[in-house]
Amino acid sequence: xxxNQAKSTEQVSKQVxxxxxxLVFTVIAMFGFGxxxxxxxxxxxxxxxxxxxxxxxxxxxKADHIDKSRLITVQFISRTAQGAAWQFKPEMNxxxxxxxxxxxxxxxxxxxxxxxxxxxxxxxxxxxxAANYFQKIECFCFNQxxxxxxxxxxxxxxxxVDPELPEDINELTLSYTLFDVTASKDS
Amino acid sequence: MTTxxxxxxxxxxxxxxxxxxxxxxxxxxxxxxxxxxxxTLYLWFSFIMLLTGGAMAMVIRAELFQPGLQIVEPDFFxxxxxxxxxxxxxGAIMPAFTGLANWMLPMMIGAPDMALPRLNNWSxxxxxxxxxxxxxxxxxxxGGPNFGWTFYAPLSTTYSNGSTAFFVFAVHIMGISSIMGAxxxxxxxxxxxxxxxxxxxxxxxxxxxxxxxxLLIAVMPVxxxxxxxxxxxxxxxxxxFDAAGGGDPVMFQHIFWFFGHPEVYIMILPAFGxxxxxxxxxxxxxxxxxxxxxxxxxxIAFLSFIVWxxxxxxxxxxxxGELFFMxxxxxxxxxxxxxxxxxxxxxWQGSMTFETPMLFSIAFVILFTIGGFSGLMLAMTPVDxxxxxTYFVVAHFHYVLVTGSLFSIYAAxxxxxxxxxxxxxxxxxxxxxxxxxxxxxNILFFPMHFLGLAGMPRRIPDYxxxxxxxxxxxxxxGFLFGLSQLIFLYVVIxxxxxxxxxxxxxxxxxxxxxxxxxxxxxxxxxxxxxKVD
Ligand code: HEM
Ligand SMILES: [Cu+2]
Numbered sequence: 224x225x226x227n228q229a230k231s232t233e234q235v236s237k238q239v240x241x242x243x244x245x246l247v248f249t250v251i252a253m254f255g256f257g258x259x260x261x262x263x264x265x266x267x268x269x270x271x272x273x274x275x276x277x278x279x280x281x282x283x284x285k286a287d288h289i290d291k292s293r294l295i296t297v298q299f300i301s302r303t304a305q306g307a308a309w310q311f312k313p314e315m316n317x318x319x320x321x322x323x324x325x326x327x328x329x330x331x332x333x334x335x336x337x338x339x340x341x342x343x344x345x346x347x348x349x350x351x352x353a354a355n356y357f358q359k360i361e362c363f364c365f366n367q368x369x370x371x372x373x374x375x376x377x378x379x380x381x382x383x384v385d386p387e388l389p390e391d392i393n394e395l396t397l398s399y400t401l402f403d404v405t406a407s408k409d410s
Numbered sequence: 411m412t413t414x415x416x417x418x419x420x421x422x423x424x425x426x427x428x429x430x431x432x433x434x435x436x437x438x439x440x441x442x443x444x445x446x447x448x449x450t451l452y453l454w455f456s457f458i459m460l461l462t463g464g465a466m467a468m469v470i471r472a473e474l475f476q477p478g479l480q481i482v483e484p485d486f487f488x489x490x491x492x493x494x495x496x497x498x499x500x501g502a503i504m505p506a507f508t509g510l511a512n513w514m515l516p517m518m519i520g521a522p523d524m525a526l527p528r529l530n531n532w533s534x535x536x537x538x539x540x541x542x543x544x545x546x547x548x549x550x551x552x553g554g555p556n557f558g559w560t561f562y563a564p565l566s567t568t569y570s571n572g573s574t575a576f577f578v579f580a581v582h583i584m585g586i587s588s589i590m591g592a593x594x595x596x597x598x599x600x601x602x603x604x605x606x607x608x609x610x611x612x613x614x615x616x617x618x619x620x621x622x623x624x625l626l627i628a629v630m631p632v633x634x635x636x637x638x639x640x641x642x643x644x645x646x647x648x649x650x651f652d653a654a655g656g657g658d659p660v661m662f663q664h665i666f667w668f669f670g671h672p673e674v675y676i677m678i679l680p681a682f683g684x685x686x687x688x689x690x691x692x693x694x695x696x697x698x699x700x701x702x703x704x705x706x707x708x709x710i711a712f713l714s715f716i717v718w719x720x721x722x723x724x725x726x727x728x729x730x731g732e733l734f735f736m737x738x739x740x741x742x743x744x745x746x747x748x749x750x751x752x753x754x755x756x757x758w759q760g761s762m763t764f765e766t767p768m769l770f771s772i773a774f775v776i777l778f779t780i781g782g783f784s785g786l787m788l789a790m791t792p793v794d795x796x797x798x799x800t801y802f803v804v805a806h807f808h809y810v811l812v813t814g815s816l817f818s819i820y821a822a823x824x825x826x827x828x829x830x831x832x833x834x835x836x837x838x839x840x841x842x843x844x845x846x847x848x849x850x851x852n853i854l855f856f857p858m859h860f861l862g863l864a865g866m867p868r869r870i871p872d873y874x875x876x877x878x879x880x881x882x883x884x885x886x887x888g889f890l891f892g893l894s895q896l897i898f899l900y901v902v903i904x905x906x907x908x909x910x911x912x913x914x915x916x917x918x919x920x921x922x923x924x925x926x927x928x929x930x931x932x933x934x935x936x937x938x939x940x941k942v943d
Contacts, residue, residue: 235601239417239525242597250589250631257635257665261650264661276658304654305568345653352728402654407647 277346277354281361289323290386293393297384300398301330307403308336310375311344322386330363332401333375342368344378344399353395356385367404416528418521418602440535443527444933445512450830451534452509453823457899459501459541460816464892466494471888474881477873485571487871488556489548495559499677500584501541503811506819507680508533508591511619513830515595517924517931518613520604520940525597533590540583547576558869560670563651563662567643578641585630585637592626595619604923606942610704613922614697617704618683621711625672625679628715633669636662660725667718675714678810679707681778681818682749685771687922688821689753692768693760694919699752706745713742723794732791739789743782750779765917766840770821773848774814781809784859799869802862808855820847820898827902828916832930833909839901846894853887 230238268276297320299313310333320326334340344364348354359365363378370376384395433441442448469490473481482490512530516523524530548554552572557565566574599620603612612620640662642648649655651662682703690697697703719727719735727735753775762768784806788794797803820843827835857880862868866877873881915925923942927935 236417238601239597240415242600243415243526243593246593246596246627249627250593253628253631254635257632258639260632260665260668261639261661264658264664268658279656343654347653349726351726400653404654407655 277348277357277359279365281365282358284325284360284383285358286323286383286386288386289321291321293322293388294319295322295384295388295392296394297326298394298396299328299330300396302398302400304400304402307340307342307401309334309340309342309370309401309403311342311399311401314377320384322384322388325360325381325383328380328382329377330380330399331375331377332368332370334370334372336372336403338372340370340372340403340405342370342401343404344368344401347398347400349396349398350392353388353392356388357395357397358383358385364399415526418523418525418527441531443523443531445516445524445527445530446830446931446933448524448530448534449509449511449513452505452512455534455537456502456504456506456509459497459505460895461899462545463494463497463502464895466490466497467888468892470494471885473871474873475885476882477875477878479872482871484871485553485556488558488869489554491869492555492558492561493544493548496544496555496581497541498811499559499673500581500588501537503677503815503819504588505537507619507622507677508588510680510684510819510822510826511591511595514826514924515598515616515619516602517927517935518616518922519599519602519607520923520936520942521598521602522934522937522939524594525602526594529590530594533587533594536583537587540580540587543576543583544580547573547580550576560666561637561640562666563640563643563659566640567651570644574640574644578637581637582634585634588626589630592623592630595623596627599623604936604939604942610701611942613683614686614700614703614707615680615683618679618686618707621707622676622679625676625711625714629669629672629676632665633673636665636669639665660722663722663725664719667721668715670721671718672711672714674807674810675710677815678778679711681774681815682707684818684822684825685753685774688767688771688825689756689775691825691917691920692765692771693757693762695756695760697752698755698758699748702748703752706748709745710742713738713745717742720789720794723791724798736789736791740786743786746782750775750782763918765824765837766835766844767821767825769841769844769848770817770824773844774817774821777809777813777817777851781806781811781814784809797862799867800862801858801866801868804868805855805858805862808858812855813851817847820844823898823902825917825920826924827905828912829924829929829931831906831909832912833905834912834916835901835905835909839897839904843894843897843901846897847891850887850890850894854884854891855887857883857887 296317298317299315301311301313303309303311310331312331314329314331318326318328330344332342334342346362346364348357359380359382361379361381363380368376368378439447439451469482470487473479473487512524515521544554550573555561555566555573555577556571557569561577566577599612599616639648639650643650643652643657649657651657651659653659686697686703717735717739719731720739723732723735764772784802788797788803788806824835824840827833861877861880861884864877866873912929914928916929923936923940924931926940
């Protein structure tokens with residue numbers, strides 16, 4: 224613990240300047256850290272699946288068995304985001320699956336905005352922890368969906384639930400929000 | 411050439427701050443680099459902001475006096491809660507502490523001024539512009555910010571009423587001001603202590619500001635980053651917090667509270683420093699457990715970085731996360747308990763007198779502890795599901811911030827008024843201010859606990875009939891508390907104008923270098939450093 228016994232003004236002045244410089248760099252580093260939290264958060268959630276986000280790319284079927292002893296209810300929820308004038312609904316509200324069993328479900332979409340539009344569906348699984356066990360072989364959410372005015376389409380989803388799904392989960396909800404991304408695509 | 415980073419040596423060598431001449435009139439205040447002038451500016455500014463934010467609280471309480479919508483539109487009500495919060499946090503409490511730091515730190519460590527006097531001038535003078543921008547947005551088409559002081563996305567992005575840009579720029583400026591102030595405090599304490607004053611000999615007041623300044627340097631840039639992301643999400647098509655573009659609104663809360671929780675300690679650690687100064691003075695004893703106080707303050711500062719998600723228990727975190735944040739939060743109660751214990755132990759068998767600063771300090775210890783207890787209740791994950799976003803939370807943070815931070819600031823103001831003005835305030839009026847505040851503040855905030863437990867949500871302009879009685883009391887308490895603060899204004903003006911002359915050391919038990927200089931403190935003190943042993 225030093226004290227400034229008999230330090231000259233020049234010395235003090237110099238120390239103040241180096242101290243200030245260090246602190247300014249700390250400030251810049253912490254500003255950067257704030258932004259670094261964004262990718263860190265994504266990586267963290269990707270590994271742990273904590274925020275209910277599912278993979279954004281298709282996987283292949285990897286389960287080694289079908290667990291007939293368990294029956295999982297998968298609920299489907301669909302909604303449109305503010306400003307998306309689309310009809311959007313699943314063909315059924317829920318489905319029962321054995322872990323490891325492949326299922327195929329269709330979602331209906333119709334563009335009711337009166338003009339050409341591009342839609343993008345964003346999935347979310349709850350409870351969040353189940354997201355990493357919900358495997359999609361094929362999903363309309365991997366791509367954007369352009370539709371002409373009044374055009375409609377049945378969109379595919381093919382999935383299975385990983386047999387490793389924690390024991391205490393026997394119901395999970397897959398919710399899709401459909402966004403109108405025409406504006407950001409056109410510009 | 412002069413620049414903002416001129417150090418104290420440059421400023422004094424170049425003679426633009428000469429001993430026997432200070433500029434006169436308005437120029438003195440605009441161009442000043444004197445720590446006492448700047449401290450005074452900060453203190454007056456924060457008091458004006460206290461009254462401004464207080465006026466908004468009066469609008470809120472008037473609307474909530476009865477159920478139903480009577481006085482203001484819901485949207486305007488939301489603007490009032492938002493701007494009230496922002497002004498009190500960034501305009502009243504934080505600048506008041508910076509003002510105290512400016513006035514007292516150099517005198518307490520035996521330094522002639524802050525280390526970066528010109529930067530100091532800038533730190534203060536950009537503040538009025540920040541609040542000018544924020545307040546002006548209230549009068550614009552679409553109105554001011556209405557998304558809460560926590561500006562959660564997407565309320566502040568997708569659903570913004572157009573005030574986001576003004577809000578963001580105002581927060582940027584406030585942030586820059588705090589960061590500059592904090593840098594100044596750190597380099598001053600590190601380099602300008604009088605010979606012989608080792609770190610462990612510094613008054614605790616100095617320690618708490620030292621640690622707070624580090625907290626500010628660590629988290630204000632994160633706040634700046636957050637508002638920048640909100641800005642680009644709103645106006646430039648990025649999607650940090652927008653699910654449509656691959657972002658995540660919950661991430662907003664993580665980043666915000668990573669700043670937000672240390673921020674609440676930024677507003678309480680200096681208060682700890684103040685009462686650790688005043689209680690020994692009026693007890694005529696040394697502070698009990700000085701070094702444990704230093705370590706407790708440091709561990710609180712450290713822990714404050716790993717508890718942020720206790721504000722987010724209901725966002726659907728996994729169990730492991732909830733438990734982690736619950737236990738870490740509860741851990742903070744340990745060093746906090748050490749502090750409360752030390753204050754009480756200091757008073758134990760002391761020869762106490764009850765001048766106004768002491769009254770505010772004792773009230774601080776008791777009422778801050780109540781706020782700490784409600785904090786502990788909120789820290790329990792399972793019950794927070796019931797309490798979250800109700801008036802119970804409002805009661806909690808007003809106990810720690812009003813009867814905690816604000817009361818400590820009053821204690822400090824009464825304690826050092828004689829040193830600042832050279833005159834004694836009227837003890838009778840000071841006590842009147844204290845008792846009016848103490849009674850009304852409890853009528854104001856205590857029933858909020860019950861309202862919260864009964865389920866009244868916060869930030870809503872209307873409520874169910876069964877909450878009517880308590881709300882009436884709360885509003886009455888609010889009006890009384892608001893009025894009581896005008897007494898303080900009167901006390902201060904009277905003290906400046908016609909108070910009795912104060913001696914250099916008006917308090918029997920007061921210790922510290924600031925009492926070795928005359929009252930009022932001369933414009934320049936400790937041009938040659940005192941010797942500390
Ligand atoms: C014993 C220490 C403390 C504990 C355990 C604690 C705990 C908590 C918890 C769990 C919440 C979240 C409640 C909810 O939203 O459901 C909360 C909110 C809050 N606390 Fe504390 N707290 C403590 C001390 C403090 C102090 C010292 C301050 C400031 C001086 C403070 C200011 C706040 C504020 C402003 C909020 C509300 C933020 C908002 O949502 O607007 N707390 N506290
Ligand atoms: Cu907190």
